[in-house]
Amino acid sequence: MISVTNYKNYWDHVVTELTADGLKKAYVVATEERLGKKINDLKGSENPFLVAIIPSSDPKSFDDDAIGEVNSGMIFVLRKRAQSDQDDATFLQDMDATQAIMKKVKELMQYDKITCSSAYHSIMERLVLNSMHQDPEYNYLGCNGWSLSFQFEMLGF
Numbered sequence: 428m429i430s431v432t433n434y435k436n437y438w439d440h441v442v443t444e445l446t447a448d449g450l451k452k453a454y455v456v457a458t459e460e461r462l463g464k465k466i467n468d469l470k471g472s473e474n475p476f477l478v479a480i481i482p483s484s485d486p487k488s489f490d491d492d493a494i495g496e497v498n499s500g501m502i503f504v505l506r507k508r509a510q511s512d513q514d515d516a517t518f519l520q521d522m523d524a525t526q527a528i529m530k531k532v533k534e535l536m537q538y539d540k541i542t543c544s545s546a547y548h549s550i551m552e553r554l555v556l557n558s559m560h561q562d563p564e565y566n567y568l569g570c571n572g573w574s575l576s577f578q579f580e581m582l583g584f
Contacts, residue, residue, distance in 0.1 A: 459568075
């Protein structure tokens with residue numbers, strides 16, 4: 428299983444790389460309840476933000492001598508927005524802005540996977556590209572944006 432500290436450091440790296448694209452902050456949480464608390468405490472200046480759920484893992488046997496793990500991760504790129512403060516145009520602006528950031532996040536994950544000289548290659552080198560699945564999120568805990576689920580494999584011996 429991936430180190431939670433290394434995982435948090437990775438998403439902080441993503442925010443640093445995408446600050447110019449509008450991403451403000453990254454959080455790593457374990458539960459939806461904890462995510463809800465983070466969102467409630469969020470300041471308007473911290474929008475949009477990224478949330479990474481601590482990955483779960485399942486064993487995977489590559490052969491009888493090599494038992495590894497498949498980690499399942501999920502991230503969100505969200506903008507906190509009260510439903511009373513949004514009309515159709517505001518909703519579409521939020522979705523467009525967070526979609527553009529999510530696209531950049533995926534590109535950075537792919538770059539870190541294939542670029543051995545990347546300082547974060549060891550985190551993303553086992554990313555399973557065809558496992559990436561993106562969904563729109565509407566009024567999820569008072570936010571609009573996108574979620575991305577993905578898997579990465581960890582070898583074992």
